[in-house]
């Protein structure tokens with residue numbers, strides 16, 4: 001079997017492992033159970049959830065976003081870069097030849113994502129309060145993702161570097177379920193809980209004023 | 212470890228914890244985790260964006276006050292117990308065992324640097340309910356008698372004596388009788404009075420015991436509003452305490468005992484609606500948490516007095532003359548009533564009709580800053596210095612409005628605001644919503 005085939009298989013198998021491990025992780029959180037809620041709802045949990053994924057994601061809705069716009073946008077661009085890299089990885093695996101313009105966009109997003117990631121990592125290193133709340137996992141996750149973005153950028157120029165891209169992808173996929181990148185699942189989980197909590201209590205979405 | 216904690220026997224108590232007690236604490240911690248908690252304890256990405264949402268961190272810049280650090284303290288134990296990597300390589304994900312050192316840090320930061328205000332939760336990038344998880348840690352500490360003694364004594368007094376100030380029944384009845392006479396004079400009606408133990412009324416009214424003890428005039432103000440609205444209402448001679456400090460100590464069992472009394476009084480008096488007086492945490496505890504502690508729906512309505520007053524205005528049952536309140540008024544939003552309680556617009560609706568110059572402080576509503584008095588901080592005198600320091604954020608907000616009166620629909624907040632008023636020389640009066648409404652009331656006969 002050629003190296004490229006081996007790596008391709010490795011990516012697929014590690015992706016399957018990653019999905020299964022994340023599913024088990026989520027299933028295990030469900031195993032903690034939850035007693036029924038007896039208090040009478042004032043607002044709507046459903047509306048709260050819609051808010052959490054809609055209006056509630058807008059920068060002016062959250063102080064943590066509007067007071068930290070550079071970090072907020074760096075975070076968005078970082079994730080946009082990651083999604084672009086994942087998309088490129090999938091197309092490479094499926095042997096899909098992308099048009100030049102698509103490759104250009106992917107490259108651009110990955111470059112901006114990488115720069116944003118470096119910025120976020122620098123912030124984590126530089127600010128005492130960020131160092132104080134960080135653990136080794138935070139640095140590993142950031143470096144691994146940064147590496148994926150870097151090899152993706154290079155692979156868009158030199159097709160031969162798809163090997164490196166796939167090798168990094170395998171490492172990353174194996175790491176996801178054990179480290180903080182598991183938030184790719186728990187983000188949605190947490191936002192649903194957030195929306196349901198504040199929605200049920202009638203705090204969010206903002207109640208209308210009478211005058 | 213803070214000096215505050217070393218001062219008393221707390222450290223001794225922690226160092227003398229037996230392995231059976233550690234096991235019990237850990238068991239409580241694991242038993243109390245619900246699936247949502249487990250998910251959120253897995254979620255923090257350490258982005259640090261919650262840092263300056265917390266008044267403790269904003270005021271002190273102490274790293275131990277960071278919401279993410281407080282959350283880390285809880286998730287460290289969770290990861291150590293419930294994640295593979297947390298067991299095999301704890302340092303990698305910040306997992307730690309629940310040992311004496313961790314318990315000391317829990318006490319110092321989770322009791323001593325948090326008012327359970329929920330502001331960090333509202334602003335967390337992922338929406339992690341940090342304050343709920345901090346309370347979960349407090350519940351764990353409560354299971355091995357590690358609630359700071361001053362807070363525990365407030366809870367114990369409420370459990371043993373029926374109200375958190377230990378007011379004897381006769382003293383309560385005497386106060387009501389005296390207020391009867393005051394009310395009659397105020398409204399020039401000898402038949403006006405504060406009903407006690409009347410059955411089948413529409414409302415059963417509950418108050419913070421600080422009112423009869425220190426602020427009887429705020430109680431009189433509400434009685435005057437009920438009188439003007441021609442309301443059918445009653446007090447109970449036994450259980451009238453709206454507070455429940457079990458919410459803050461984390462002791463679910465005591466919380467249940469305390470809240471069962473109001474529920475049982477409602478049934479005994481056959482009242483229609485449980486009305487929760489101006490007390491932020493009392494509202495949260497009795498409106499939202501009590502049915503969960505009691506594992507059963509109430510079967511009756513529980514409402515804030517603000518909802519009742521707002522309805523009187525809407526229905527034309529009371530008339531107000533805002534020109535009677537000329538001074539500039541601003542409003543403090545108690546966290547447990549507003550952000551965590553969902554009572555947001557009623558107080559504004561009322562004040563805009565009761566005063567002639569109303570200004571908002573910024574930020575407001577669900578984004579309000581905690582005054583610093585919640586979370587049991589007013590009881591835990593050992594952390595008083597931090598509480599006053601953290602309150603500087605609220606003091607700055609108030610000063611910026613130029614208001615002469617700060618209205619706070621919460622007697623806990625009022626206590627803290629009075630201290631802030633003195634400490635930061637704000638030169639304001641502090642009043643309840645009912646007091647402002649009573650001052651603007653047009654009594655029609």
Ligand code: SF4
Pocket residue numbers: 264265266267277278281324325326327328329330331332341342581
């Ligand atoms: S609940 Fe309030 S006091 Fe506690 S950490 Fe969050 S913002 Fe700070």
Ligand code: SF4
Pocket residue numbers: 064254255256257258259260261262278279282334335336337338339341
């Ligand atoms: S904002 Fe939320 S996710 Fe970010 S550090 Fe704070 S608690 Fe963690």
